[in-house]
Amino acid sequence: MMIEDEYIRLIFGLKLKQIRTEKNLSLFGLAKLSGLSKSYLNEIEKGKKYPKTDKILLLAESLEIPYDHMVSLKLDKNLAPIGDILQSKILKEIPLELFGIKENNLIDIVANAPAKVNAFISTIIKISQNYNLTRESFFLASLRSYQEAHNNYFEDIENSVEKFAKSYHLDLSKKISSNDLEEILIEEFGYTINTDELEKHDDLDGLRNIFIPEKKILLIDKEITEAQKTFIYAKEIAYHFLEIKDRLYTFPWIKFESFDQVLNNFIASYFAGSLIIPRKSLTNSLTKFFEQEDWKPLDLLNIINHFNCSHETFYQRLTNILPKYFNIKNLFFLRFTHKKDSPEFRLNKELHITQQQAPHANRKNEHYCRRWISIKTIQQLENSKSLKPTFDVQISSYVNQKNEYLVLSSATSDPFKKDISRSVSLGMLLSPHLKKKLHFFNENTFTKKTVGVTCETCAVKNCSERVAKPTRLEKENKYNNIASTVESIIKSYT
Structure with a gap:
């Protein structure tokens, strides 16, 4: 397999900059030593140009480095991770310009702090391996970042x-x-x-x-x-x-x-x-709905039914319209699936606007909090004899946190997969702005639940919905107690 010229240029540039920096030479200093212009050397280090053999010999002599080491594509340990990324061509597959990043700028950042940046890259690679992060899931994570960077409105x-x-x-x-x-x-x-x-x-x-x-x-x-x-x-x-x-x-x-x-x-x-679901029509409908003095869930369902769409399409459309036209930006979208009688609920789609709100996906195979309305609506659907979608709303108050969310959720049967249910949920941070925007909002109107993220990390006492012990929380508390005792002992002797 042929190695691209661009890859060779980038690797040579990274190596040259690393060697020059290790020898405490500025570009100006290397230019004086080698007789090559400062601008030409800068072009080489940025991966824009690859020097001819005679120029490489000049550089090798000036830096007192063997020629073979200069032209080798093998990178030193602290630059190896960026070499792996360059060779994998992942930077070519992701249009960095969407995020306002130029590939050469990214290489330049890495070259300026190779030890720190590459330690970070190595950590990311190890995390992805440990959690079986596939190429597709990496792409989808990149897409979510792109959506969130634009408040999901285009x-x-x-x-x-x-x-x-x-x-x-x-x-x-x-x-x-x-x-x-x-x-x-x-x-x-x-x-x-x-x-x-x-x-x-x-x-x-x-x-x-x-x-x-x-x-x-x-x-x-x-x-x-x-x-x-x-x-x-x-x-x-x-x-x-x-x-x-x-x-x-x-x-x-x-x-x-x-x-x-x-x-x-x-x-x-x-x-x-x-x-x-055209923006003008949806915006008009939501404006009227938000101005109502009383909470009327049937009116919300009527808005959904006004459009020829699934509940999932509608909820996702809200993530476009609410941030742009109502300035409701702290929100999340979740989609759960569940096989009947299975102990596992799978979160297979999520989006967080403005900040990474809980709940969000975990990769530790822990049990999601069963107090979430997203899971409750699925349970209601599976316990119902009706084939109609179930709909519910609650205020989720996170234990040991100040944040509370008003969460809407709908659950339906999967028409293509037997015994599979799914729910879609929209959560909005209960800020003063949201309470003012929703005229019908009254905390006494909605059920409030104290919720956790996963059972293994949850501090809620005597939870009847718990399906696993708070093992991670107990372990964390144990180590905190040990650390506190050790600190007390040290202080007593000093």
Whole structure:
């Protein structure tokens, strides 16, 4: 396998800077010693240029370093982690410019403090190995960071949706149907819709659609709901209208080949949510709802039902609109799944706007707090004989913390997986701003629960919902007591 020229340049530049720094030489000093210009040496160290053989010989002699050591691609121990990252090409797969970072600037930061930065990188690599952090989960974590950095609101996509609706005479004040979008896919983009193929394959359980680009055939599961079909059609329109080429061809996704596919999948999904739940219509509805003096959950459900969407799509859309139009920025979105009679509840999707609010995913296989409304709504659903979604709301007050959240949650059965339930939840920090914004808010209106994060770390006493002992908390308290006693003994002798 050929090693890219850019990688060779970067490695040489890192080594040159490291050797020069170790010898306490400035760029000016090395320029004087070698006869090479300071600007040229700077270009080499930044990985922009690779010197010819005669120049490398000059540098080797000036620095009193063997030529073979200068041209070797093997990095010293404290630079080895950045070498691994460069060789893995991960920096190429993630568009750093989304975060305002240039690759050369990142290399420069690392080169300036190699021991500290690379110790950090080594730690991250070890953590990812210990917690089985896959390439896909790394990409998804990067995407979440991107969303959170923008408060999960993207004006350019919102504008594109309104431009599309105007071009195709779609009235965004009315409920968008799958028929509206199917006609556009067929007439404008040359699609063929096939609802028979997928049911022939038993091993495609849970797959809702496959797009075949060469023939523009969309294979779609005939059992999906009207809302799911509308969302799939809206995503397909997004790919074409926004001229996205590097894309995924299944929903749900099977695997990502690059970060661009992760990002483009998000863009298409955002477009779909914005088309089905237009910002103007949702903002008007929420404004009226928030101005009500009394809490009327049925009115909120009526808002959801006004749009042709799933509860999950609606809750995710709130994470776009609430920060932008209502200045409600301290919020989180969670999606849990649960197999009937299983002791495990899985948190498989999360988003935190402004700060990393609890609850959030843990990688220690600990038991999530059973007092969370996210889990309660799933339990209510599974104990109910009705097939209708369950909905509930509570104030979650975190033990030993000042933060409290107003959390809305809905649970539904997974239509594609037998005995699987899932819930989606939206939590909003109970700040003075939120209490003022929600005219109906009254602490006596909502059930308040003292909650933890995981049973293993929870300090709640006599918790009837507890499913595991607070082992980590007990261990921490034990060591704190030992440390306190040791400190007391030392003080007594001094």
